[in-house]
Amino acid sequence: MLNQPLRFLPVPGEPQVDQAPPEVRTSRRRLRACHECDWLVALPPLRPGQRADCPRCGHTLVTRHHRPAQRSMALALAAMVALLLAISFPFVSFSVGGFGNRIELTQTATTLIGFHQPLVAIAVILTIAVLPGLYLLGVIWLQLGLLQGQPLPASRTIARSLAHLNPWMMADVFIIGALVSLIKVAGLAQIELGLSFWAFCVFALLLLFTMQSIDSDWMWFSLAGEPQAPEGARTGTTAAAQGLTGCPTCGLVNRLDGNGRGHCRRCGEGLRARLPHSLQRTWALLATAALMYIPANVYPIMTTTSLGHSSPSTIIGGVVELIQMGSWPIAVVIFVASVIVPVGKLVALAWLCLVVKRSDELNAASRTWLYRITEFIGRWSMIDVFVVAILVALIRAGSLMSVTPGPAALAFGSVVVLTMLAAMTFDPRLIWDAPLPRDSRDTQGTPG
DSSP states (O other): OOOOOOOOOOOTTSOHHHHSOHHHHOOSOOEEEOTTTOBEEEOOOOOTTOEEEOTTTOOEEEEOOSSHHHHHHHHHHHHHHHHHHHTTSEEEEEEETTEEEEEETTHHHHHHHHTTOHHHHHHHHIIIIIHHHHHHHHHHHHHHHHHHTSOOTTHHHHHHHHHHHGGGOOHHHHHHHHHHHHHHHHTTSEEEEOHHHHHHHHHHHHHHHHHHHOOHHHHHHHHHOOOOOOTTOOSSSBSGGGTEEEOTTTOOEEEOOTTSEEEOTTTOOEEESSOTTHHHHHHHHHHHHHHHHHHHHHSOSEEEEETTEEEEEOHHHHHHHHHHTTOHHHHHHHHIIIIIHHHHHHHHHHHHHHHGGGOOHHHHHHHHHHHHHHHHHGGGGGHHHHHHHHHHHHOEETTTEEEEEOTHHHHHHHHHHHHHHHHHHSOTHHHHSOOOOGGGGGGTTOOO
16 A cells, blocks of 8 residues: 655645545545455555555555546546437448448447347447446536535435446447457448447547546545544454445445444445345356356357348357458457356356355455456457347348347347346455354355
8 A cells, every 4th residue: 555645735726625635634544444355444645646555455445536526527528529429420331232221329229129129229228328428427417516616416326326337338348349340241341430430439438538537535525525434443454353344335434233234424325244145146146147148159149141041140150250251350359258258257256156165365365356357357248249239230231131130149148247247246355254164154145
């Protein structure tokens, strides 16, 4: 953890809410409980560009940014403009044999409804446009209030929602899916990229920068201050051992009641010493995902019609087709995202669930890294679903050339969502907990 002398001074005449970090505005000791290993630490003074990491597992607790409100506001406004451009102009067009088609971004979802795939359509439009749009509006609303020195109504509720939206925004994954789709079609038809395509690329990049620009610690302190640390809290040990826990949304350390439950004093989030029934829920989601992975690979994910001849294609079949076309790099991307990542995530999470009861600090760090990787890569498996959505909307030239979605699209999308939920329900703090006695291990992960 960083621990350097603080030299921040408020500038007269400028809004202190955006100039002074929490260290300047309070003399209280500011505690944090690591979300991955439950180690209780005191935050040091931080300069812009610095971060505080957990000394036990290395998880980043706080990242301090320079002028966080202006930075996030500018990026969010620019991203919103790019999103509006992306949904207002043609996305991509193709032509072959005198036939052609031009689509807009939203048609990648609406076309699926006509093929009786409403759930896939909803997943596509939510992850590439609706949820990112709501996220950007929330950021703008929050930072506007903070820049004015007075938080706007419902700011705490919106700030809580932002943290829950992060994993489900997949604009960057959609861009990779679009590139894969265009490479598949490029050898068969003439492709023309519209203004919407380039605007969406800019939007995806700006959205990523906006998410990284959020200084959650500064934002929550500016919204609601920081209540005094629980009396008797000791750093250098776990929070749970002291009847404490860190809020997963705003970071504030709170004391739990006798049943290991409570609510955050700052943001109102429900709190538990450990996620209830963590291992059971993770196993249930993994088992369901494994079952869904079978039809996702057995049934065709899409059917291509060319000159009246229909050719169903499975996920592996699509990889083989790309190899035959000479697109080795794209074939590798699809194989990794659609085969290696889902299987690897299922195996990794299952292994973590099996060995968590035998964890100790000698191997906990490596297992925590495995969990972080597993949590990060899960959403990239959506590439194949986005490829289907784009090709189904774009390639519509009747018996000359057309693409229709197969039953595997829904099954594979379900696998992606279920494995993401499995990673969320797994509590990595269990990895660092001391092993329970053998006769009580069957109840680990199910406090409260």
